[in-house]
């Protein structure tokens with residue numbers, strides 16, 4: 001949202017925000033684009049703009065009126081933001097109506113936007129606006145609604161109450177029910193121009209922003225998150241050589257989904273270079289030539305299979321070790337690979353990393 005100085009957290013959102021505030025009349029919007037380009041921030045700024053009470057519509061959201069201050073304080077009576085508890089974005093958890101016993105029994109914060117939260121949003125949209133500028137419900141990430149929750153929302157999206165608007169934000173619109181998508185005006189967001197993203201990352205104190213920007217597929221918020229979690233340009237550039245040597249310790253302490261993502265990117269880039277193309281995620285100098293295409297194919301298939309089962313209670317250190325060893329064999333030069341013939345298929349190896357669930 002816009003702060004008291006009238007500044008957006010992500011400067012490249014200014015143009016799409018202006019355009020949406022001027023032209024967008026739909027009662028339900030779906031903002032979608034790659035992870036980390038700012039869908040959620042745009043959804044909040046849009047809500048703030050609709051609710052802003054400054055006279056000139058050109059100046060909305062102003063960041064300074066009573067309404068803007070309430071949005072900044074997360075306490076505007078006409079704005080409801082639904083996010084899964086696990087994202088910890090500082091907005092009320094979407095499942096806060098759970099009975100205390102349920103909450104105590106829960107080991108982990110919820111990753112979903114639950115049906116109770118959606119029911120609350122539907123009821124919220126039907127109440128008269130407290131400050132007279134309508135009601136806004138922001139849902140992020142919208143694909144985290146389960147099927148029952150989505151069906152609950154459907155009826156309201158079909159016939160939205162007079163002064164309510166819904167803004168769904170998503171990095172995976174294909175994961176939404178088609179009936180939800182078809183009832184929303186679709187707004188596609190592209191990654192910002194690289195110079196804008198790099199200037200923003202540099203202003204946040206990220207050194208060698210270009211490398212992390214490429215590493216994350218041009219997603220500046222992801223690049224910033226990686227940087228804050230200790231991944232820098234040097235450690236990212238060293239990764240291919242370490243994996244080629246079987247050095248799984250380079251990935252120690254990374255969350256498993258990021259390890260899988262990094263190895264998939266390394267596999268992708270090694271295949272590009274082996275085929276004479278430029279790598280996409282790693283600096284060209286970091287990717288060795290001569291990887292074994294057949295072993296790369298097997299590694300890619302195994303990484304895809306593991307990524308699809310990311311929710312499985314893996315023994316992470318064992319799984320990472322196994323995936324890195326498969327990578328080591330794939331990245332070894334073809335003439336040397338014969339020395340490392342494995343008695344296990346990649347699939348058999350990762351089976352060992354599955355923990356028995358009682």
Ligand SMILES: [Zn+2]
Pocket residue numbers: 052053054060061062063064065066067068
């Ligand atoms: Zn305002």
